[in-house]
Structure formats: structure tokens, C-alpha cells
Amino acid sequence: MNVPVLIAGGGPVGMTLALELGRRGIRCMLVERNETTTRHPKMDITNARSMELFRRMGIAEELRAVAVAEDHPFDVSWITSFAGHELHRFRYPSVVEARERIRRNNDGTQPREAPMRVSQTEIEPVLKRAIERMAGVDVRFGVQLVDLAQDGHGVTATLRRKLDDATETVRCAYLVGCDGGSSQVRRCLGIPLSGQSNVMQRFMTHFKSDAREVLQRWGFAWHYQSNHGTLIAQNDRDTWTLHSRFPESASGGDPDPAALVRRFVGVDIEHRILVANPWTPHLVVADRYVKGRVLIAGDAAHQYIPTGGYGMNTGIGDACDVAWKLAAILHGFGGPALIESYEAERRPVGLRNCEMAGRHNQVRVQIGKLYDAPLEAPGAEGASARAYASGQIRTLGNAENESLGIELGYIYADSPLVFPESGASVPAETLTYVPTAMPGARLPSVFLDDGSALYDRLGDWFTLLVLGDDPDAADAFQRAATMRGLPFTLLKLDQPQLLAVYAARLVLVRPDNHVAWRGNRIADDTAAARVLACALGWPAGEGGAAATLPQRDTLLSARS
Numbered sequence: 001m002n003v004p005v006l007i008a009g010g011g012p013v014g015m016t017l018a019l020e021l022g023r024r025g026i027r028c029m030l031v032e033r034n035e036t037t038t039r040h041p042k043m044d045i046t047n048a049r050s051m052e053l054f055r056r057m058g059i060a061e062e063l064r065a066v067a068v069a070e071d072h073p074f075d076v077s078w079i080t081s082f083a084g085h086e087l088h089r090f091r092y093p094s095v096v097e098a099r100e101r102i103r104r105n106n107d108g109t110q111p112r113e114a115p116m117r118v119s120q121t122e123i124e125p126v127l128k129r130a131i132e133r134m135a136g137v138d139v140r141f142g143v144q145l146v147d148l149a150q151d152g153h154g155v156t157a158t159l160r161r162k163l164d165d166a167t168e169t170v171r172c173a174y175l176v177g178c179d180g181g182s183s184q185v186r187r188c189l190g191i192p193l194s195g196q197s198n199v200m201q202r203f204m205t206h207f208k209s210d211a212r213e214v215l216q217r218w219g220f221a222w223h224y225q226s227n228h229g230t231l232i233a234q235n236d237r238d239t240w241t242l243h244s245r246f247p248e249s250a251s252g253g254d255p256d257p258a259a260l261v262r263r264f265v266g267v268d269i270e271h272r273i274l275v276a277n278p279w280t281p282h283l284v285v286a287d288r289y290v291k292g293r294v295l296i297a298g299d300a301a302h303q304y305i306p307t308g309g310y311g312m313n314t315g316i317g318d319a320c321d322v323a324w325k326l327a328a329i330l331h332g333f334g335g336p337a338l339i340e341s342y343e344a345e346r347r348p349v350g351l352r353n354c355e356m357a358g359r360h361n362q363v364r365v366q367i368g369k370l371y372d373a374p375l376e377a378p379g380a381e382g383a384s385a386r387a388y389a390s391g392q393i394r395t396l397g398n399a400e401n402e403s404l405g406i407e408l409g410y411i412y413a414d415s416p417l418v419f420p421e422s423g424a425s426v427p428a429e430t431l432t433y434v435p436t437a438m439p440g441a442r443l444p445s446v447f448l449d450d451g452s453a454l455y456d457r458l459g460d461w462f463t464l465l466v467l468g469d470d471p472d473a474a475d476a477f478q479r480a481a482t483m484r485g486l487p488f489t490l491l492k493l494d495q496p497q498l499l500a501v502y503a504a505r506l507v508l509v510r511p512d513n514h515v516a517w518r519g520n521r522i523a524d525d526t527a528a529a530r531v532l533a534c535a536l537g538w539p540a541g542e543g544g545a546a547a548t549l550p551q552r553d554t555l556l557s558a559r560s
Contacts, residue, residue: 013298081266108444459489
């Protein structure tokens with residue numbers, strides 16, 4: 001075996017996976033067909049959940065150092081053009097303001113981290129430097145996976161070096177394809193994509209310009225939008241990305257990027273084009289995420305219209321889910337069900353986010369129809385048309401940038417690794433995050449009485465929160481963890497007010513901050529051992545959890 005884990009693809013998802021595996025003591029090799037990190041801006045938002053995960057990896061501040069200034073807002077504005085009128089502005093707080101809100105509302109409804117405005121061209125070099133200094137991570141850019149074959153003991157991958165076309169084979173225990181929408185790993189596995197391909201045709205123009213007197217006429221905004229497309233302020237200084245609707249006049253070939261910039265802006269500006277190309281968004285999800293010892297993640301598993309910014313952010317969640325499970329298996333305390341649980345947990349998230357991205361896009365389509373009115377007409381006619389359009393935009397809303405329920409509220413309710421609760425219902429709210437500590441949910445984030453963040457007190461592996469004093473339960477779980485060789489953290493908190501947030505005195509938290517189990521007491525050592533066995537993917541008959549829900553319920557003392 002050359003390496004325990006081979007990662008194909010060195011974008012944000014692949015590099016996050018490598019970083020998390022390295023942090024958990026697992027050797028891995030990452031290969032990326034391109035010789036450098038991307039020149040294409042692609043994503044421009046790292047949402048609050050991804051930032052929580054990056055904080056857990058110890059890299060959040062390095063990423064923020066290359067992001068847009070923390071006192072700049074996340075506003076989204078609909079305009080006719082920069083030579084015309086601003087129709088409506090959705091105002092969103094800066095990172096500084098979001099942090100104040102998070103501290104002020106210490107009731108579990110807030111994320112631990114604020115989101116971050118940053119281009120993929122900036123985030124990738126930070127991640128690459130992080131994995132290059134990580135012991136046990138072999139980083140190889142300019143190397144592409146071209147084929148794979150697997151058996152019951154491992155995977156043999158064929159790699160090709162771009163420099164000289166030389167090939168080599170690498171043997172690994174597990175292979176993860178993070179190699180993008182055209183994933184070679186997915187093709188080798190024969191996994192189809194389901195959904196809507198080629199939703200529309202778009203043209204991306206990434207350019208430099210110091211014409212801030214025009215491009216920031218109404219002040220800082222993350223996105224300026226019109227019926228002609230979306231202008232993204234990548235750094236609020238001189239770097240911009242315009243995603244244009246493909247003009248009908250260009251049906252015979254690619255349009256002129258400079259003409260697209262002028263059409264959106266409304267006047268000529270000095271600018272220098274960095275990258276320009278057509279692209280086609282999709283709304284598709286892979287039919288499977290796992291086949292044997294090979295898994296896929298990120299764009300290899302799901303591709304969305306960028307409305308909502310769910311693409312890379314969903315992929316970061318994929319990477320963190322895969323990482324702790326592979327690490328647990330390779331360390332010897334994780335069971336065989338961990339591999340299949342990846343698909344059971346992450347594919348429903350992929351499907352839901354795909355659906356929501358499509359819904360958000362339909363809102364943009366509806367707003368685009370408002371531009372048929374005489375918005376630029378002089379006098380009362382134009383003023384009336386603009387007032388009507390503004391009201392309609394306000395009513396249609398901007399859920400794509402407000403859906404905290406999507407970002408934080410995904411719950412692995414049907415995962416084989418969590419204990420379901422009788423009568424528990426999954427919150428259906430997508431716009432607002434409804435905090436819950438039901439098994440499968442992300443643990444709600446709070447600050448403790450001493451001012452520290454609960455998330456910062458969690459261990460790297462499993463943590464048992466003990467609210468109050470229950471030495472028997474703590475000892476039972478500690479003994480169960482010791483028997484399995486599982487690194488385990490006990491966090492005892494004498495803060496009765498937290499019961500209102502977590503609704504139980506005992507909460508077992510996984511390495512990805514999701515809840516595996518909760519209860520007010522545990523029956524005995526056997527029950528604690530079976531809870532941990534279930535959370536670690538061990539089947540019944542091997543010290544694992546009972547196979548059926550009634551048996552599971554009898555293991556645990558009912559919550560009261």
C-alpha cells in the first residue's frame with residue numbers, strides 16, 4: 001500500500017479533505033491535474049457553516065486575511081445600470097457587525113463564525129500552503145488520475161504527470177474523487193448524474209478596473225445585479241467578475257467580453273480582462289456517492305447554479321464528513337458502516353441544496369421580467385415603473401443570501417450512525433435556522449459563562465457534553481471509548497440554562513459537530529458502549545448498535 005488515502009482533485013474540497021486527514025494523523029496523497037491553483041474566480045462566498053469547519057481546522061484566520069475587509073457589507077443591489085438607477089438594495093451586515101450579532105444573541109440561533117467574502121483565486125493558495133506544510137500530506141500538482149481499479153483490499157490508481165506524460169500506479173486503501181464536474185473518478189465508476197443539465201448559457205468576464213466612482217456609485221455591494229447579469233466585487237478595490245446572460249446576438253460564437261462589461265455598466269470604463277469564457281450551469285446530483293472503496297465529493301457529486309453559493313460550501317461539508325470517517329476506520333476504531341453512511345448523510349443534503357439553488361434562480365427569473373417595464377423612461381412614467389419594480393423585488397426577496405436554515409439546519413436524521421428519537425420532527429424551515437440538538441443535527445453554538453465558545457471546547461473526536469453532575473454517565477462513556485481506543489473528551493458544564501438549547505443533560509457530539517445521541521441518563525456501560533458503537537459504524541453482532549428502532553429505544557433511558 002503506497003498511501004492510505006488518495007485524493008484526486010486539488011480544488012478547495014480536495015485540499016480541505018487533505019488538510020483534515022493530515023490533522024487527524026492520516027497520510028494521504030493529493031493529485032491535481034493543473035500545475036497551479038485556479039485563475040478562475042468561481043466561488044465568492046464562504047458561508048458561516050464552512051467557516052465553522054475551517055475554524056475547527058485552525059485555518060479560519062489565514063483565510064480571512066485574504067478576504068474582503070471585515071468592515072465591508074454583504075449587500076446585494078438590483079440596478080438598471082450604473083448610468084441609471086438603483087432599484088432595491090438588500091442590506092446585510094459586515095463580518096464585524098455579524099460578530100456583534102452572534103455575541104448578542106447567545107441562544108443557539110447563531111453560527112459560531114460569520115461568513116466570508118472571498119474569491120476562489122484567493123482561497124486556494126492559502127489551502128495549498130496549509131497542506132504543503134502538513135506532515136503526511138503528499139501534494140502533487142500537474143498530476144492527473146486517468147484510471148482506477150479496485151478490489152476488496154484497496155484501489156489501484158493510474159496517474160499521469162503533465163510535464164512529460166509519464167505514468168505511475170499508486171495503491172491506496174481508499175480513493176476520494178474531488179475532481180470537479182467532469183470528474184474522471186466518477187466516470188471510471190460509471191456513476192450517472194440526475195437532474196437538469198445545461199440549465200442556461202452564461203459568459204464569465206473576470207477583469208481589473210479602478211473605476212470605483214462608477215462601479216461603486218451607490219457604495220460597497222457584494223453583488224450588483226440587473227437583467228444583464230451579476231457583477232461580483234471580488235475585493236471591493238479593483239477586481240470584478242461579471243456573469244452575463246448570453247446575448248442572442250452571440251449565438252454564432254462567443255460574445256465580446258468588453259461589450260458585455262459596457263452593456264452591464266452602462267458607460268465605458270477603463271478595464272483589463274483577466275479571464276473570459278462561456279460556461280453552462282447545471283442542477284445535477286450523482287446517483288451514488290460511494291462505490292466500494294471509492295467516494296466522490298464536491299462538484300464531482302453535485303453541481304448547482306451558483307444562486308445561494310451552495311456549490312463549494314456543500315463540498316466543504318462533504319470533505320469534513322469523509323475525513324473523520326476515513327480517519328476513524330484507518331485508526332482502527334471506526335466500523336465498516338462509516339463508508340456507506342457518507343452517502344446516507346451527504347446525498348440528501350446535496351439533493352436539497354440542488355433544489356434550493358433552482359428555486360433561488362427562479363426568483364431571479366421573476367425579477368428579470370420586471371425589466372420589461374420602462375424603467376429608464378423620463379419623468380413620472382419612469383419613476384412609477386421603478387417604484388413598482390422596487391416593491392416587487394422587495395416582495396420577492398433574496399432568500400438565496402438569507403437561508404440560514406439551509407446553511408446550518410441540515411440534519412442527518414436517517415443516518416445509520418445516529419439514534420432517532422420517538423416523536424422528533426426535523427425542522428422544515430429553510431430561511432430561518434431553528435436550533436435543535438436532535439440526533440443528526442449540527443450542535444447549536446453558544447458562548448459559555450466564562451466567555452469562551454462551546455465549539456472551541458469540543459475535542460477533536462467525540463465529545464460528551466454533561467450538563468450538571470452525572471459521574472456515572474461520564475464514566476460509562478469514558479470506559480466505552482477506552483475499550484475502542486477512541487480519543488474522547490468529557491466536557492462537564494454547570495450551566496442549567498443550556499438545557500433550554502440542548503433539551504437533554506447528556507449530548508454526544510461527533511467530530512463534525514453533529515449530534516450522535518442525547519438523553520438525560522444512560523442505563524449502564526452496555527448502553528453507552530452500544531451508543532458509541534452505532535456512532536462509529538459498527539454493526540449489530542460486533543458490539544454495535546441494535547438493528548431495529550425498538551431495540552435501540554430499549555438501550556437508552558427515555559428523555560424526560
